[in-house]
Amino acid sequence: xxxxxxxxxxxxxxxxxxxxxxxxxxxxxxxxxxxxxxxxxxxxxxxxxxxxxxxxxxxxxxxxxxxxxxxxxxxxxxxxxxxxxxxxxxxxxxxxxxxxxxxxxxxxxxxxxxxxxx
Numbered sequence: 001x002x003x004x005x006x007x008x009x010x011x012x013x014x015x016x017x018x019x020x021x022x023x024x025x026x027x028x029x030x031x032x033x034x035x036x037x038x039x040x041x042x043x044x045x046x047x048x049x050x051x052x053x054x055x056x057x058x059x060x061x062x063x064x065x066x067x068x069x070x071x072x073x074x075x076x077x078x079x080x081x082x083x084x085x086x087x088x089x090x091x092x093x094x095x096x097x098x099x100x101x102x103x104x105x106x107x108x109x110x111x112x113x114x115x116x117x118x
Contacts, residue, residue: 015054019047 026043 013054015050015057019050022050023047
């Protein structure tokens with residue numbers, strides 16, 4: 001289970017398989033009438049330590065996945081903004097070219113008028 005849902009990918013983690021092997025191979029020390037409580041406690045402490053390491057690793061990976069997703073979203077936003085800026089630059093260049101052409105036409109017209117009156 002991960003985040004309240006069954007996750008078959010967890011069974012593929014080598015750390016999980018190591019814990020399974022550890023538990024299958026465990027033998028408890030015995031005292032006169034049963035198990036040695038210290039060896040049982042040591043077993044639980046070891047299993048707990050291993051699971052905590054797995055959880056810390058998964059949380060770290062989950063945090064990295066969140067960071068990667070966040071970066072992807074920000075990159076997508078930047079690409080949209082870049083596209084808008086390229087469109088604006090094209091419009092600006094076209095408008096500037098049209099204005100320069102109109103300016104040149106007006107200069108020629110003024111020159112013609114000035115030449116006509118001189």
